[in-house]
Amino acid sequence: MQASKKAIFLDKDGTLIPDIPYNVDTSKITLEKGVVEGLHLLAEQDFRFIIVTNQSGIAKGLFTEDAIFEVKAALAQLFAKEGLPLFEGFYFCPHHPEGVVPRFSYSCTCRKPLPGLLEQAADDHHISLSRSWMFGDILNDVEAGNRAGCKSILINNGNETEWIDDGLYRRPFFVASDFLEAANKVVAYSKMSDYEPKAARINTSI
Numbered sequence: 001m002q003a004s005k006k007a008i009f010l011d012k013d014g015t016l017i018p019d020i021p022y023n024v025d026t027s028k029i030t031l032e033k034g035v036v037e038g039l040h041l042l043a044e045q046d047f048r049f050i051i052v053t054n055q056s057g058i059a060k061g062l063f064t065e066d067a068i069f070e071v072k073a074a075l076a077q078l079f080a081k082e083g084l085p086l087f088e089g090f091y092f093c094p095h096h097p098e099g100v101v102p103r104f105s106y107s108c109t110c111r112k113p114l115p116g117l118l119e120q121a122a123d124d125h126h127i128s129l130s131r132s133w134m135f136g137d138i139l140n141d142v143e144a145g146n147r148a149g150c151k152s153i154l155i156n157n158g159n160e161t162e163w164i165d166d167g168l169y170r171r172p173f174f175v176a177s178d179f180l181e182a183a184n185k186v187v188a189y190s191k192m193s194d195y196e197p198k199a200a201r202i203n204t205s206i
């Protein structure tokens, strides 16, 4: 099947929901400002949603994979409550090189800034990476998106503090101050880049 769908890859903590470090208490999960409106705008442009999140708390023994599946279910409920299309995928990296749970404690290829989660999701869901975007609140998200071949947008809400610039992968295509502004920028850009002159659509196979 052809990879034709376009997606927004969404970082979870600090992007979709406020970042409470290592939180898996579903009662504390709320959507960030502007997320509901922004996701509606993106859905109207036929973007699918895929959540991609580092969850090193699993390797560190702070919580289990089951807890993350509960977080995923809580997010799905929030999306449903807001009338949003359900995210098509939820991918997490449970690894960390300095973890304490042996089977998760190594240098993997899926922990952002590496692009493994995005590549796997694109493969599973027939997504065109070049038509897709990564939304994140730190430059590691930007790098993962760029390495995967997406465009990346940094929501500069104060969570990035180190600003390590490699002159290449860590440079966002756009910077926005909140989720809604990010969504508006991507919608405007994609309307422009999806535009085809009418002549190109003439059906010549009469």
Ligand SMILES: [Mg+2]
Pocket (backbone or CB within 6 Å): 011, 012, 013, 014, 015, 019, 136, 137, 138
């Ligand atoms: Mg984040």
Ligand SMILES: [Zn+2]
Pocket (backbone or CB within 6 Å): 093, 094, 095, 108, 109, 110, 111
């Ligand atoms: Zn990993």
